[in-house]
Amino acid sequence: MSAENEGDMLCFFINGKKVTEKNADPETMLLSFLREKLRLTGTKSGCGGGGCGACTVMVSRYQPATKTIMHFSANACLLPLCSLQGAAVTTVEGVGSTKSRIHPVQERIAKAHGSQCGFCTPGMVMSMYTLLRNKPQPSMEDITQHLAGNLCRCTGYRPIIDGCRTFCQEENCCQATGAGDCCLNGDTNDDEAEHEKPRLFNKEEFLPLDPSQEIIFPPELILMSESASPQSLTFQGERMRWVSPSSLQELLQLKTRNPAAPLVMGNTNIGPDIKFKGTVHPLIISPTRVMELFEVTQTPQGVWVGAGCSLSELQSLLEKLLLQSPQEKTELFRALIQQLGNLGSQQIRNVASLGGHIMSAFPNSDLNPVLAAGSCRVSVISNGGRREVPLDQNFFVRDSAFCLYSLLQEGGVCPSFPTGSEEGEQLLHGDHRDEGVLLRGVSVVQDVSIYYGGMGPTTVSASKTCQAIISRRWDEETLSRAYDVLLEELVLPPSAPGGKVEFRRSLTLSFLFKFNLEVLQRLRDMNVITDEVPEKMQPLPKEIQPSLQEFQSQSEQDPVGRPMMHRSALSQATGEAVYCDDIPTTDGELFLALVTSSRAKARITGLDVSEALQLPGVVDKVREMCGYEEELLAESEVSCVGQMLCAVLADTRAHARRGAAAVKVGYEDLPEPIFTTEEAIEKSSFYEPLRSIERGNVTEAFKTVDQIHEGEFRMGGQEHFYMETQSMLVVPVGEETEFNVYVSSQYLSFTQDAIAETLGIPSNRVMCHVKRIGGAFGGKVFKTAILACITSVAAWKTNRAVRCVLERGEDMLITGGRHPVLAKYKVGFMHDGRIVAADIQTNLPSNTAFRGFGVPQGLMVLENMINDVAMALGRPADQIREMNMYEGPSITHYKFAFSPENLRRCWQECKEKCEFSARRSAVQEFNLQHRWRKRGMAIVPVKFGLAFSESFLNQAAALVHIYKDGSVLVSHGGTEMGQGLHTKMQQVASRELHIPASKIYISETSTNTVPNTSPSGGSYGTDANGMAVKDACQILYQRLEPIRKKNPKGSWESWVMAAFLDKISLSVTGFYRGPDLYMDWEKMEGQPYAYFTFGVCCCEVELDCLTGDYRTVRTDIVADIGKSVNPSMDIGQIEGAFMQGLGLFTLEELKFSPAGLLYTRGPSQYKIPAVCDVPLHFNVYLLSDSDNPHAIYSSKGIGEPVLFLGSTAFFAIKDAVSAARSDSGLFGPFSLNSPATPERICLACASPLTQKIPASKPGSFTPWALNI
Structure with a gap:
């Protein structure tokens, strides 16, 4: 059919079923088609931009030329429906189901405890499933590469990796079986030890992988592909x-x-x-069906690669060519393979084309600098003909008049360089693949090509630097000259887009220096030079090793204390678990989209929705709000970018968002907006009262110390990045202003009360429900309630069901996150390290609740202060920490008495488990042997108070029903958000009722079954709700006691039926009244916590001083969590919290524009930890023989405390940076703010190269991003 004709028929398959679509819309992505039209909701929407992997599916296509079928993973959120002609798509529902057959991938991830909130699990399953379809026995490198594009905010990845590791052919370590100990520990891999140590899971129970059971590729598509005549x-x-x-x-x-x-x-x-x-x-x-664009041709000059080939296909091609040619002829190929491994995710590489990547001319392209440095050529074609063009700096100018046809890579025919020859030549490519040099045997540079990304709007050439090198000996003098010319040639203005100007300029020198080391090493290998090479740069270690998880387990007969699988894990792994936005749409349902402020501080002069209301599908708007005590929609002024102004209602998501984009808002800017903490301090813009706690006379104490150190520390904020964005559905019941509200909230009663107050109706007309939440971390309490109020007003106004699901960018812009902090401190200490006096001040801008709720910030300031004391004294930081640690019966500075015995036990046990002394010596030796690669090590404790300081929140209720058939339904006031609360409540009920957990079901949390709920937060959910469930079950069990006495040999079912016939109530409400906690700020004393959770972490890192890149080599955590109710859940919480803390302190960076706009509004700009950030050795030990009389079954809360232990990686980095600085003659305390990003690490190392970069004068320019 010609291009002018209308409406061809789209034909493809999904999960083995044929799909034909007559009116395929080019703007419809596969994800929305799956979820909204086919109701296949297992595929999740996490970011909408291909950055999180939650929407991963497998696409299969038949290749007529080779008569083979190609399977590849792809992001459904970026896959246009129109591009699927002739394809077969497999979603998580097509892989396996709890109703029929679970696939081994789904089973192993679930039973290895790799699914917590479960929102990321279908994507993980699909990435691993696709890998297994292509390679049934993968290596660990394959697994990490294919999971690198899938983000998880809950688990810390370790259990996911362990579940997937069981598919590896070479996996012989006992950790593949989920053992609690490991052969890595010595003589513990025999049969006896295997039975002694409890396991998190048993590999022997897993279903075998049988490739013959997979869905076959539809024969109809093969026939269609081979017989169809080509047509557009x-x-x-x-x-x-x-x-x-x-x-x-x-x-x-x-x-x-x-x-x-x-x-x-x-x-x-x-x-x-x-x-x-x-x-x-x-x-x-869409030229995906133009076969000429996919041709690959080898010639004597090199290999021509079609512009349509995907980056994954290019990578596979190059790997094959490596096997066919000598090493000296494939330098460029190796460089490209390395860069391809770092370019995007597997899902992106599978669909992104080589030509598209080149023509996009990204300023920070990983590939283009290498292609340019390798003197590659491209073939471009237009109606005027075809021509070859060198891929150099002049090429990266957009030209819409031609199409990129193919690329010639010449790396495969590079002249060889026989060892010892003076006539040969060799092409070398630098470690970061932006430089190439051609050397003669006398180390005179014949030719050199240097290209950089990230130093301009496109890939740029350092041509002047090249000229300064050519025809010179490759020596220090030439290199020094090259540095000077390079700094003059590649200049970034201080306000350059992307910021990090000093860092980026320093990297140009660092890459050239690292390349120099490679050249020197190669010249030495060829006997051209005889001098020792200063240091051979090796890539940072990356292979994740088997880890240890040690815990005490109960007997098989006791459901409490054993590593029970998350009760919804299998449903989550099959995509059958229902989240808020998975609830089927109702007839007439509307979608709500928000209009937000684009100004930080302004008066609203007008808000025109007339154009929006004329758009297709738009039904109404919501602007006026009343009834609630807080301003829900800005009326006259806005106070930040992202403040909600109004809402647009439409029949579809797309129509609602187009309508919101069409709303016109007029502003009049108001003077002096406040963005930074310094500005807030200067203008006295912070909340009163400013609370403080003082113990003793600080002023007098400073007079008695040996040394005083003053410092300043800044810590950035953090985005929650729960995988499921804010979601809600409000359904009017139809009479007496009653509403059913389905909302992803941690605090249902707060949401219920806010809606009732906004609508002016009693709370008993608002029924709030939540089955599960796709992650929360404190971010689904307050803003969730506000959004639910707006959505409820829309439902009330239209009398129709209204759904609101935020896009990732909207969520990050609107909801707030962890508070950043600026702290100034003054500490007095003795020569032996005892801290005598400390004065600390902080100022925090307003944000919202986040895991830890202010504690990580305060602890970070204190630990950084202790670190500075250690540096000032020239002593190890662990000695200073141990010297100033609580010992014996102790009293806090707010007069709370407690025993630190288990804290001390954790400290000593962690040092023993991680072999601290021996490894510390090894780190020091490593640093003596390496100038540009350093290792660092740190050990940090944490003491974290549990329960709510607002005493009224320390209560919980539960409703337990026993039905006539013996099945039990438990309802409680807590919400399941991945922490395993429902599973633990099932275990509690199982123990108290003396029945198997399989007889107990928990459907949802709702305010019409359990009213007046407390928030699920503060790591207090199990403590409070567990006691309520226990209370209800004990009452029920006591009611059955007369029945049991009459029939002691009867079954549970017979006792229940007898009780029913005897008119005994089988429904009970249980209640828990928590401790009366308080804090008297006038007296500066109180008991704000019920008890403390303790933990200690040791981290070792290795960093590249020239780039700031680092890798966590090993992490050991010892945690005192009492007697664990479920070790698999608690270890998972520990690992997940640590990784979230690792992100907070070393990786995650929020960036705001000078106008207050949040730049980082998705995973492509805001980086949370991924699989590649997991410690190579990640060991967790639960402290044995620990009791806690203040919580259920002597357990302790654990969700929040361990997050701060992620700071151990920060202090290990700081330790490594200190070693690098000492090589430059710099000693003593230095500034390294959090997060310790590669930029901050590199600049803090203060190498001779970074010191060449002139710093821009503050105040002389407008920075690209503010230092919040």
Whole structure:
């Protein structure tokens, strides 16, 4: 059919079933089609931009040329529906089901405890499933590479990795069986030890992988592919037209007639622009069916790669070529393979094309500098003909008049360099693949090519630097000259987009220096030079090793204390678990989209929704709000970018968001907005009263100390990044203003009361429900209630069900996160390290609750202060920490008496388990042997108070029903958000009722079964709700006692039926009244906590001083959590909290523009820990023989305390940086703020290279991003 014809039929398969779509819209992505039309909701929406992997599916295509079937993973959120002609798509529902057959991938991730909140699990399953379809026995490197594009905020990845590790062919370590100990510990791998140590899971129970049981590729698609005559396809949507030509000639004609029309292959560039920037392209040309663009041809000059080949296909091709050619002929190929491994995720590489990546000319492209430095050429084609163009700096200028046809890579035919020859040549490529040099045997540079990304709007060439090197000996003098020329040639203005100007400029020198080390090493290998090479740079270690998890377990007969699988894990792994946005739509349901402020401080002069209301599908708006004590929608003034102004209602998500984008808002800027903490201090803009606690006379104490140190420490904020964004559905019941509210909230009663107050109705008309939450971490309490109020008003106004689900960018912009902190401190201490006096002041801008709720910030300031004391004294920080640690019966500075015995036990046990002394010596030796690679080590304790200081929140209720058939339904006031609360409540009920857990079911949390709930937070959910469930079950069990006495040999079912016939109530409400906690701020004393959870962590890191890159080599955590109710859940919480803390202190960085706009609004800008950030050795030990009389079954809360132990990685980095600084003659305390990003690490190392970079004068320019 010609491009001018309307409406071709789209034909493809999903999970083995044929799908035909007559009216495929080019703007419809596969994800929305799956979820909204086919109701396949297992595939989740986590970010919408291909950055989180929650929407991963497997796409299979038949290759007629080779008669093979290709399987690859892809992000459904970026996969246009129109691109799926002839494809077979497999979603998580097609892999396996609890109703029929669980697939081994689903089973192993679930039973290895790799699913907590479960929102990321279907994506994890699909990434691993696709790998196994291509390689049934993968290596660990394969697994980590294929999971690198899947984010998880709950587990810390270790259990996911362990579950997937069981598929590895080479996996012989006992950790593959989930053992609590390991052969790595010595003589513990015999049969006797295997039985002595409890396991988290048993590999022997897993189903075997049987490839013959997988869904076959539809024969109809094979027949269609082989017999169909080539013809173009056209699909017309509401706003865009999609044309897929079938020949190169047709493509060129289309492009000539429509030069502005984008070419879309993988949609990884155009897709996000359409979705997030509102870009509209009347015509999209998709050349995926033009076979000439996928041809690969080897010639004597090299290999021509078709521009349509995906980056994954390019990587596979290069790996094959490596095996066919000598090493000296494949330098460029090796460099490209390395860069491809770092470019995007596996899902992105599978669909992104080589030509698309080159033509996008990304300023920070990983690939283009290498291609340019390798003197690659491209073949471009237009109606005027074909020509070859060198891929150099001049190429990276957009030209819509031609199409990129193919790429010639010459690395495969590089001249060889025989050892000892003076006539040969060799092409070398630097470690970061931005430089190439051609050397003669006398170490004179014949040619050199240096390209950089990230130093301009496109890839740039350092041509002047090259000229300064050519025809010179490769020696220190030449290198020094090159540095000077390079600094003059590549200059970034201090306000350059992307910021980090000093860091980026220093990297240009660092990369050249690292390349120099490679060149020297190669020259020495060839006997051209005889001097010792200063240091051979090796990549940072990366292979994740088997880890240890040690815990005490109960007997098989006791359901409490054993590592029971999360009760919903299998449903989560099959995609059957229902989250808020998975609830089926109702007839007439509307979608709500928000309009938010684009100004930080302004008066609203107008808000015009008339144009929005004229758009297709738009039904109404919500602007006026009343009744609630807080301003829900800004009325006259805005106080931040992202403040909610109004809402637009429409029949679909797309229509609602288009309507919101069409609302016009007028502003009048108001003077002096406040963005930074310093500005807030200067203008006295902070909340009163300012609370403080003082013990003793600080002023007098400072007079008695040997030394005084004053310092300043800044810690950035943190985004919750729960995988499921804020979601809610409000359904009017239809009478007496009653509403059913389905909401992802940690605090249902607060949401219920807020809605009732806003609508002016009693709380008993608002029924709030939540089955499970896809992660929360404190972020789904207050803003969730506000959003639910707005959505409820919309439902009340229209008398229709209204759904509101935030996009990731909206969520990050609107909801707030962890508070940043600026602290100034003064500490007095003795020569032996005893701290005598400390004065600390902090100022915190307003944000919201986040795991730890202010404690990590305060502890971080204190630990940094202790670190400074150690540096000032020249002593190890662990000695200073141990010297100032609580000992014996102790009293806190607010007069709370407690015993620190278990804290001391954790400290000593951690030092023993991690072999602290021996490894500390090894780190010191490593640092003596390496100038540019350093290791660091730190050990840090934590003491964390549990329960709510607001005493009224320390209560809980539970409702337990026993039905006539003996089944039990438990309801309680806590919410399941991945922490395993429902599973633990099931265990509590199982123990108290003396029945198997399989007889107990927990459906949801709702305010019509358990009223007046407390928030699920503060690591107090199990403590409070567990006691309530225990109370209810004990009452029920006592009611059955007369029945049991009459029939002691009867079954549970017979006792229940007898009780029913005897008219005994089988329904009970249990209640728990928690401790009366308080804090008297006038007296500066109180008991704000019920008890303390203790923990100690030791981390070792290795960092690259020239780039600031680092890797956590090993982490050991010893945690005192009393007697664990469920060790698998608690260890999972420990690992997940540590990784979230690792992100907080070393990785996650919020960036705001000078106008107050949040730059980092998704995973492509805001980086949370991924699989590649997991410690290579990640060991967790639960302190044995610990009791806690203040909580259920002597357990302790654990969700929050361990997060701070992520700071151990920060202090290990600081230790390594200190070693690097000492090599430069710099000693004593130094500033390293949190998070310790590569930029901060590199600059703190203060190498001679970074010291060449002149610092920009503060105040002389407007920075790209503010230092909040």
